[in-house]
Amino acid sequence: xxxxxxxxxxxxxxxxxxxxxxxxxxxYPTNFEIVPATVMYEVGSYALPGRYSHWTFxxxxxxxxxxxxxxxxxxxxxxxxxxxxYGFLLETNSPIQNKMVIAHVLGHVDFFKNNSYFSKTNRRxxxxxxxxxxxxxxxxxxxxxxTVERFLDSVLAIEEHIDPYFFIKRDISIAEEKRxxxxxxxxxxxxxxxxxxxxxxxxxxxAEHNESKEGENAARDRLPEKDLLFYMMKNSPSLTAWQxxxxxxxxxxxxYFVPQMQTKIxxxxxxxxxxxxxxxxxxxxxxxxxxxxxxxxxxxSPQKGQLNPYYLGYKIYExxxxxxNEPSTEERNKFGRAGNEGREKIFEVRExxxxxxxxxxxxxxELCEELDLFVFELVEEEEWTxxxxxxxxxxxxLVSNMTNFGFPYLxxxxxxxxxxxxxxxxxRYEGTELDMRYARxxxxxxxxxxxxxxxxxxxxxxxxxxxxxNGNEHAED
Amino acid sequence: MSIQRNDWSLQRKGIIDQxxxxxxVKEAIRKNLGSIVSNEAIILSDGKRTVKxxxxxLDEYKFRFNYQKxxxxxxxxxxxRLGDVIGRESRPGTGAGSGQGGQDSGTDYYEAEVNxxxxxxxxxxxxxxxxxxxxxxxxxxxxxxQFNEIRRTGVIANLDKRRMILENIRRNAREGKARFGDIKKxxxxxxxxxEVMRYESNAVVIAMIDVSGSMGEFKKYIARSFYFWMVRFxxxxxDNVEIVFISxxxxxxxxxxxxxxxxxxxGGTVVSSAYQLALEIINHRYRPTDWNIYPFHFSDGDNxxxxxxxxxxxxxxxxxxxxxxxxxxxxxxxxxxYRRSSGALLSIFSDxxxxxxxxxxxxxxxxxxxxxxxxxxxxxxxxxxxx
Numbered sequence: 071x072x073x074x075x076x077x078x079x080x081x082x083x084x085x086x087x088x089x090x091x092x093x094x095x096x097x098y099p100t101n102f103e104i105v106p107a108t109v110m111y112e113v114g115s116y117a118l119p120g121r122y123s124h125w126t127f128x129x130x131x132x133x134x135x136x137x138x139x140x141x142x143x144x145x146x147x148x149x150x151x152x153x154x155x156y157g158f159l160l161e162t163n164s165p166i167q168n169k170m171v172i173a174h175v176l177g178h179v180d181f182f183k184n185n186s187y188f189s190k191t192n193r194r195x196x197x198x199x200x201x202x203x204x205x206x207x208x209x210x211x212x213x214x215x216x217t218v219e220r221f222l223d224s225v226l227a228i229e230e231h232i233d234p235y236f237f238i239k240r241d242i243s244i245a246e247e248k249r250x251x252x253x254x255x256x257x258x259x260x261x262x263x264x265x266x267x268x269x270x271x272x273x274x275x276x277a278e279h280n281e282s283k284e285g286e287n288a289a290r291d292r293l294p295e296k297d298l299l300f301y302m303m304k305n306s307p308s309l310t311a312w313q314x315x316x317x318x319x320x321x322x323x324x325x326y327f328v329p330q331m332q333t334k335i336x337x338x339x340x341x342x343x344x345x346x347x348x349x350x351x352x353x354x355x356x357x358x359x360x361x362x363x364x365x366x367x368x369x370x371s372p373q374k375g376q377l378n379p380y381y382l383g384y385k386i387y388e389x390x391x392x393x394x395n396e397p398s399t400e401e402r403n404k405f406g407r408a409g410n411e412g413r414e415k416i417f418e419v420r421e422x423x424x425x426x427x428x429x430x431x432x433x434x435x436e437l438c439e440e441l442d443l444f445v446f447e448l449v450e451e452e453e454w455t456x457x458x459x460x461x462x463x464x465x466x467x468l469v470s471n472m473t474n475f476g477f478p479y480l481x482x483x484x485x486x487x488x489x490x491x492x493x494x495x496x497x498r499y500e501g502t503e504l505d506m507r508y509a510r511x512x513x514x515x516x517x518x519x520x521x522x523x524x525x526x527x528x529x530x531x532x533x534x535x536x537x538x539x540n541g542n543e544h545a546e547d
Numbered sequence: 548m549s550i551q552r553n554d555w556s557l558q559r560k561g562i563i564d565q566x567x568x569x570x571x572v573k574e575a576i577r578k579n580l581g582s583i584v585s586n587e588a589i590i591l592s593d594g595k596r597t598v599k600x601x602x603x604x605l606d607e608y609k610f611r612f613n614y615q616k617x618x619x620x621x622x623x624x625x626x627x628r629l630g631d632v633i634g635r636e637s638r639p640g641t642g643a644g645s646g647q648g649g650q651d652s653g654t655d656y657y658e659a660e661v662n663x664x665x666x667x668x669x670x671x672x673x674x675x676x677x678x679x680x681x682x683x684x685x686x687x688x689x690x691x692x693q694f695n696e697i698r699r700t701g702v703i704a705n706l707d708k709r710r711m712i713l714e715n716i717r718r719n720a721r722e723g724k725a726r727f728g729d730i731k732k733x734x735x736x737x738x739x740x741x742e743v744m745r746y747e748s749n750a751v752v753i754a755m756i757d758v759s760g761s762m763g764e765f766k767k768y769i770a771r772s773f774y775f776w777m778v779r780f781x782x783x784x785x786d787n788v789e790i791v792f793i794s795x796x797x798x799x800x801x802x803x804x805x806x807x808x809x810x811x812x813x814g815g816t817v818v819s820s821a822y823q824l825a826l827e828i829i830n831h832r833y834r835p836t837d838w839n840i841y842p843f844h845f846s847d848g849d850n851x852x853x854x855x856x857x858x859x860x861x862x863x864x865x866x867x868x869x870x871x872x873x874x875x876x877x878x879x880x881x882x883x884x885y886r887r888s889s890g891a892l893l894s895i896f897s898d899x900x901x902x903x904x905x906x907x908x909x910x911x912x913x914x915x916x917x918x919x920x921x922x923x924x925x926x927x928x929x930x931x932x933x934x
Binding site: 076079080083084087099100101102103104105106108109111112115116120123124125126127128129131132135161219226227228230231372373376377378382441442443444445446447448451452453454455456457458459464467468471477478480497502503504505506508509511512514515 | 548549550551552553555558560561562563564565566567568569570571605606607608609610611612613614615616617618619620621622623624625626627628629630631632633634635636
């Protein structure tokens with residue numbers, strides 16, 4: 071890219087920024103980088119630049135790169151949620167592509183800054199992950215690459231199982247940790263033996279007075295616990311210090327990613343609606359207009375059979391805006407909507423909702439019909455058939471599929487099962503069964519982290535089932 | 548707000564981790580040779596060098612929903628109706644819900660691109676012709692031409708065009724022109740060769756296959772994949788191995804390699820006919836004093852009862868003249884080896900053969916058994932190959 075083009079792009083960034091501010095968007099300052107495809111795919115496959123090394127990232131990178139090399143797919147933009155934010159532009163983009171990407175990125179950055187689910191997000195995450203990478207590398211050096219890699223295999227198997235509201239727990243846990251620390255300092259090496267007596271006394275006492283259960287609480291975490299990673303890190307009987315630290319790092323990175331997983335449809339819809347409006351404000355030539363129209367329709371077009379999050383989000387925002395601009399008589403009377411509040415309303419929505427509440431609150435009957443949404447399932451194990459078109463059912467199915475970002479909801483029920491320090495997990499079954507082959511394999515990873523027999527309660531073939539793995543063999547009942 | 552353009556040429560993290568992934572692939576291939584050996588993509592590869600093979604060990608296991616048992620939401624073109632079938636049992640789409648930080652759960656298992664030659668060298672690592680002996684009389688030297696040198700002069704037919712172009716570009720560059728063209732005599736490079744003599748013992752493999760009606764698709768496939776690797780193995784490892792192909796039902800005849808692998812026939816089974824023909828071929832063309840002889844036979848063991856006596860007798864005769872006699876009995880797909888313990892040829896052989904030291908019998912019930920069978924037939928034992 072020549073200097074002249076870069077200067078033009080700089081001018082475009084300024085202009086787009088002004089237009090975005092004029093619309094009421096409020097993004098962090100954003101730096102744009104022009105990068106070659108390899109870097110684009112690298113950032114895309116790691117989701118953040120500079121993360122620790124693992125073969126799964128290499129696999130994702132290879133897949134993206136191959137798709138690109140064969141012309142099957144192309145990433146136009148990658149955006150990093152930090153302050154200041156980063157947008158990456160592919161060096162082979164045309165000027166119009168770049169302008170659209172810049173506008174789209176500013177939409178994302180506005181969303182990152184203002185959506186409440188991101189309010190606890192670490193905005194210096196790039197620095198954090200690079201210190202993580204450093205530490206992980208030291209562990210590889212000390213304990214061997216294979217050892218660290220295998221361990222991470224197990225950690226990553228349950229990485230999605232963290233608590234999105236972990237920040238609440240962290241505050242509590244820091245206070246608790248302090249208290250424990252003081253308590254511990256008084257201990258000699260064998261003092262825990264005295265504790266046994268004390269605990270018995272306490273139990274007797276609490277039977278009468280039913281108080282002073284604090285010791286009990288500190289020793290046993292509050293159960294059930296949804297945050298498997300956190301629970302492992304804190305309570306696994308077998309992990310060493312570096313392993314707990316590695317889990318803590320993965321946990322911290324997942325805390326960063328969870329809000330993005332919770333707001334995929336909203337975030338993409340928001341960026342799409344604003345790139346479209348910003349581009350319309352720019353002074354484009356006819357040819358540029360056509361190129362933009364092509365690109366835009368590529369982004370927000372429905373794909374047959376699939377659900378395009380860009381398109382779905384885009385349509386819902388538009389619908390909200392319309393309904394609040396021109397409320398029906400019923401809406402005027404019943405909800406007191408004055409009309410012409412559309413812009414205000416979509417900004418409120420982008421601040422308060424996540425995908426689940428967004429769909430539940432704003433996916434309407436008209437929209438379901440217009441988008442021709444339906445529920446499909448496998449009938450007689452061979453035909454994928456449309457089995458539901460009633461809009462409320464479709465909406466509820468969509469919401470249920472998005473719940474817990476599309477992952478099964480697992481929780482720790484007991485960390486001392488059978489009185490033998492065994493781990494008992496429970497899948498909160500809500501109508502969809504687990505992939506049992508995967509569940510067994512994943513349970514092996516859980517065992518690798520826990521170090522003692524593990525159990526998973528779930529539902530298989532409509533019957534309550536418990537999977538067991540003791541390190542050597544699987545059992546089921 | 549700024550636009551930057553940095554030098555990213557040192558950024559190689561993705562590539563480095565891609566190497567880590569490749570290591571994992573290699574390791575997984577090593578561990579899964581058993582299933583790769585009999586993979587259709589390879590056996591039916593028709594000379595392709597690389598094929599895609601599913602390798603399950605490379606899955607990233609997570610707790611996930613059973614896609615087949617879940618309900619999904621999709622989008623139509625405006626005309627969909629209740630009861631429409633939008634796809635058969637292959638995935639119509641990944642549906643909603645795979646998050647940005649999560650992994651794509653769309654593909655069922657990882658398909659690794661493997662190079663057949665690489666797989667072959669892994670498989671052949673420990674294999675050799677067992678009991679190979681130096682046959683005094685006809686230990687014929689094998690002459691091998693190796694192109695291993697480059698010179699400035701030579702026969703024009705042996706011109707190394709690639710190097711010539713390189714030299715030309717270099718010379719032009721030295722003269723300040725970055726281009727290719729204007730070839731002069733000094734740019735020419737020629738390949739020359741050396742003749743390498745290798746002394747090998749002569750060996751002949753007599754591959755026999757049962758093509759009777761009871762040999763169904765699966766059984767033929769198994770025999771085929773075994774011979775696929777056997778032929779490949781012999782050709783890469785030994786210069787001087789001849790292979791004779793015999794197919795039989797109630798009668799046996801010698802066939803070409805192509806016929807051997809593609810032929811389908813029907814009828815009953817008279818195993819002795821193949822052994823008889825093998826013995827005749829040995830007598831006429833491969834005298835045991837001069838040749839190492841390895842007959843292999845694949846059948847489902849459903850021999851005519853009346854022929855069993857004869858078959859055992861001839862098998863014994865074969866064993867007496869040969870270095871090793873291999874017999875593979877292929878069962879029904881997935882059946883256990885206990886199911887048919889008597890009546891089949893394998894059990895008759897193991898009961899009644901006189902000379903069992905040089906007899907290897909295996910039973911194959913599953914695709915995964917092919918690799919162990921190869922190892923059993925061609926495992927290291929007996930006299931070492933003369934270097």
